Ligand code: ADP
């Protein structure tokens with residue numbers, strides 16, 4: 001392995017760690033030998049180290065593209081504490097700081113420079129980048145949270161598409177890392193970044209055997225919450241809610257029987273949020289009731305539970321949030337209290353998160369007509385846009401500005417309460433990709449559907465998480481669904497299974513799980529009559545069981561490989577070509 005001793009030395013002497021975590025060595029080795037690499041490892045697996053160590057071992061500057069201003073600052077602060085020269089370039093810098101940082105970057109005063117994707121495009125950065133390129137002084141391009149590159153990811157950022165510009169005319173290795181990437185997202189990343197066939201794809205195990213997943217469909221969530229928490233006074237955990245309002249409700253409920261709880265949401269001041277986070281990390285608080293604003297950068301090994309008071313908006317979010325539990329490898333519980341109405345709030349979020357194209361166009365038109373540099377306070381900007389100013393109240397203005405920045409239309413530096421804007425070259429009204437806005441909405445809805453499907457299904461939860469992220473699913477035997485007593489014991493050779501196989505032999509790959517289950521249970525839906533299935537020999541042979549039980553049973557057989565399922569939008573089931581020994 002390439003420079004193994006060197007790698008080990010940096011790990012120990014600079015970062016103070018004794019040994020590499022799984023996958024880290026393989027990734028660093030690939031990067032050191034000049035290969036591109038996509039690493040998909042769970043949150044907390046230690047992905048940052050996989051670009052930080054090569055950055056120290058290689059000559060030149062490593063650029064890290066990162067989507068979150070707050071994360072960049074945390075990482076840079078941490079690196080500086082370790083004595084590593086690092087900096088960040090994003091919209092939180094004022095004009096003087098930005099100039100200084102760019103100049104020092106050009107003079108190779110930093111080993112690592114974190115950069116916001118929307119800054120890649122700026123002339124000043126391009127100048128520095130090309131200067132370093134000429135001097136062959138760029139060590140590596142690291143793309144953190146690489147799923148932001150893909151439409152199919154849960155957090156698509158158009159500006160991530162600019163990363164590929166940095167690859168032009170050079171062979172600087174690229175390391176893309178993310179915690180959540182389905183096959184589609186992985187394909188998008190490797191295509192977008194133009195990985196060649198030598199690239200390494202390192203996928204860590206997303207399965208977390210020490211977590212017990214449960215989904216409970218309940219009407220009165222408060223009762224289930226109290227029931228769950230009653231023996232957990234000494235255990236540390238997070239309770240996630242979808243809205244600030246539910247954070248407040250749950251918080252006051254929990255306060256009644258545990259004084260050591262804190263609440264956390266975007267409506268609190270920065271200092272309050274910091275204080276709550278610190279108290280939680282120092283163990284002064286046992287439970288945190290929070291919106292998903294909480295947790296970025298919090299890395300506590302000993303969380304014993306994560307409770308979702310409401311369903312999150314996507315499987316990616318769910319896996320990220322539950323992934324915070326049990327990092328120490330000891331047992332931890334992940335409970336979701338689900339009700340059918342949880343969906344509504346996410347539909348509302350989706351409808352409101354997408355900027356209105358009329359307002360966007362209006363803003364672009366305004367910026368197109370100005371002289372630059374343009375210095376304005378937010379209020380002055382609103383005053384200039386009086387016809388749409390009510391649509392730009394509060395934080396909405398910032399969201400629109402960020403969209404324009406993200407689309408590389410404008411950029412700005414802050415000076416006190418003034419923003420000093422500049423207009424980018426590519427600015428063109430006809431290029432406003434309104435399609436992206438619509439696509440985002442559809443994609444968000446699709447993800448919500450999948451999340452809801454997860455809550456409603458009756459099969460093994462851990463297996464479906466694995467299935468979703470396309471690792472090989474196995475039935476866990478430990479989640480609420482596997483442990484539920486009313487379920488039929490899975491016996492792939494028993495009489496129930498034999499009836500199912502017989503039906504599939506008659507109707508190979510023609511129907512989905514629901515139809516076959518209904519047929520066997522003797523259902524009375526119109527669809528069954530339309531297909532003339534009520535007259536078939538298999539009709540009603542398993543009428544002692546409910547359709548849900550049989551559906552679940554079939555799904556388990558699918559997971560076991562005893563039944564195969566097609567891959568289309570409406571998957572059909574049948575017997576596998578080679579019937580394996582399980583049958
Ligand atoms: P990720 O980006 O994969 O979510 P991070 O890079 O933020 O994870 O790392 C999570 C934590 O694990 C950090 O506190 C980091 O210092 C720690 N860590 C990373 N690698 C190691 C290692 N080899 N040994 C011990 N701790 C490590």
Ligand code: MG
Nearest residue numbers: 044047048144
């Ligand atoms: Mg990370």
